[in-house]
Amino acid sequence: VNGWTLAGTTFLASAVEAVEALTIVMAVGVARSWSVALRGTIAALIVLALIVAIFGPLLRFIPIDQLKLVVGIVLTLFGLAWLRKAILRYSGRKALKSEEAAYQRELSSLRSVEDVQADRVAMVTAFKSVLLEGLEVAIIVVTFGAASTLALEWSLVGAVGAVLLVALVGIAIKRPVSRVPENTMKFVVGIMLTSFGTFWTGEGLGIAWIGADLSLLILAAFYLAVSAILIAAARVPQAVRA
Amino acid sequence: MSIAAIWEFLAGDSKRGPLAVLVAIVVAVVLLRSGVASPIVAAAFAGTIALGLAASVFEPQA
Numbered sequence: 365v366n367g368w369t370l371a372g373t374t375f376l377a378s379a380v381e382a383v384e385a386l387t388i389v390m391a392v393g394v395a396r397s398w399s400v401a402l403r404g405t406i407a408a409l410i411v412l413a414l415i416v417a418i419f420g421p422l423l424r425f426i427p428i429d430q431l432k433l434v435v436g437i438v439l440t441l442f443g444l445a446w447l448r449k450a451i452l453r454y455s456g457r458k459a460l461k462s463e464e465a466a467y468q469r470e471l472s473s474l475r476s477v478e479d480v481q482a483d484r485v486a487m488v489t490a491f492k493s494v495l496l497e498g499l500e501v502a503i504i505v506v507t508f509g510a511a512s513t514l515a516l517e518w519s520l521v522g523a524v525g526a527v528l529l530v531a532l533v534g535i536a537i538k539r540p541v542s543r544v545p546e547n548t549m550k551f552v553v554g555i556m557l558t559s560f561g562t563f564w565t566g567e568g569l570g571i572a573w574i575g576a577d578l579s580l581l582i583l584a585a586f587y588l589a590v591s592a593i594l595i596a597a598a599r600v601p602q603a604v605r606a
Numbered sequence: 607m608s609i610a611a612i613w614e615f616l617a618g619d620s621k622r623g624p625l626a627v628l629v630a631i632v633v634a635v636v637l638l639r640s641g642v643a644s645p646i647v648a649a650a651f652a653g654t655i656a657l658g659l660a661a662s663v664f665e666p667q668a
Contacts, residue, residue: 438616440627440655445618448662458667499615558659562652565627569634571651572644583652590656594663 366577367518370508373556374522377504380549381497382530387463387540388493391470396486404490412498416505416520423510433568435507440561442504447554451591453547455598460547463540504557555591559583622665626658 385405393401423431452458470489477485505523509516533541563580566573573579617624630651637647 437627437631441617441624444623444627444655444659444662445620447659448618448620448623451659451663452667455663457663558655562655565631566634566648566651569631569651570638571634571648573648574645579648586652587656587659590659594660598663 367514369556369580370515370518371522371525373553373560374501374505374508374519375526376522376549377553377557378501378523378526379530379544380546380553381501382527383463383541383544383546384461384466385494385497386530386534387467388470389490390534390538390540391467391474392486392490395471395474396482400483400486401490404487405494407487408491408494408498411495412502415499415502416509416516419506420509420516423506424512426510429568431510431568432564435510436561436563436565436568438503438507438561439557440565442500443554443557443559443561445554446550447558447587447591450547450551450554451594451598454551454595456600457598463546467540508560551591555584555587558587562587619667620662620665623658623662626655626661630654630658 389401389405392404423435426434449458453460474482474486474489501523505516505519508519530541559580562583563573575582633654634647634651637650638644
């Protein structure tokens with residue numbers, strides 16, 4: 365599979381999760397202190413890096429057919445969950461996520477904590493948010509990188525690039541990054557993960573895809589068409605939403 | 607961390623989506639063992655997953 369496709373998918377997936385984590389880290393920084401927010405973030409990033417460093421190379425000891433099957437199933441499950449959420453949001457059945465609202469909620473919750481334990485609670489909050497948002501990305505990076513060292517490197521480039529970009533934007537604007545098209549990114553990642561997952565699970569089962577890697581494009585177009593139909597079919601009328 | 611929490615982390619809060627993945631795998635294995643041509647199995651496999659996505663979109667939300 366093309367390295368740019370791997371990097372592009374992990375970039376988008378990481379950007380979505382990094383935006384969500386940044387919201388909480390920002391709230392911790394503003395409500396308590398930036399050193400506490402930074403300590404929590406760095407601790408979580410070290411844990412995530414360890415997960416990728418340990419499980420990335422380890423997966424290559426599994427026979428390729430079994431590996432494709434396991435990786436394919438995990439990616440399909442992730443992809444369907446992301447895609448479902450994005451379709452529900454596009455159709456109005458689920459509220460669009462507001463980073464600004466999440467930021468305000470976290471801010472008032474952190475400010476209500478008593479002084480004695482406030483720093484500890486704030487650090488754990490930053491740690492948990494970065495770890496939980498990053499865990500899904502770490503699993504995606506590891507599974508995408510399971511094919512070869514080069515694949516792992518491409519996946520890492522995408523993920524690290526997104527995290528750095530979101531962090532830099534956050535530092536520059538000193539506010540949660542609320543203007544990114546989060547749902548569209550989630551939708552695109554959902555389509556890509558489901559397509560990769562279907563392709564690899566199929567290969568693991570012994571299906572010979574027509575056109576080999578090119579069938580990934582056909583799968584992506586197919587899931588895109590199905591999702592467009594589902595968004596239209598599930599759409600809640602504006603009057604009902606109001 | 608409980609198995610239920612790990613499962614929810616992997617598959618989200620839908621039951622129908624993961625069930626469709628399981629059904630798609632079973633269907634593909636049965637078809638392949640029956641000697642059905644790969645393109646037909648591939649279509650059935652992706653189609654079943656797409657049906658699962660549709661079912662999960664209309665699944666009552668918790």
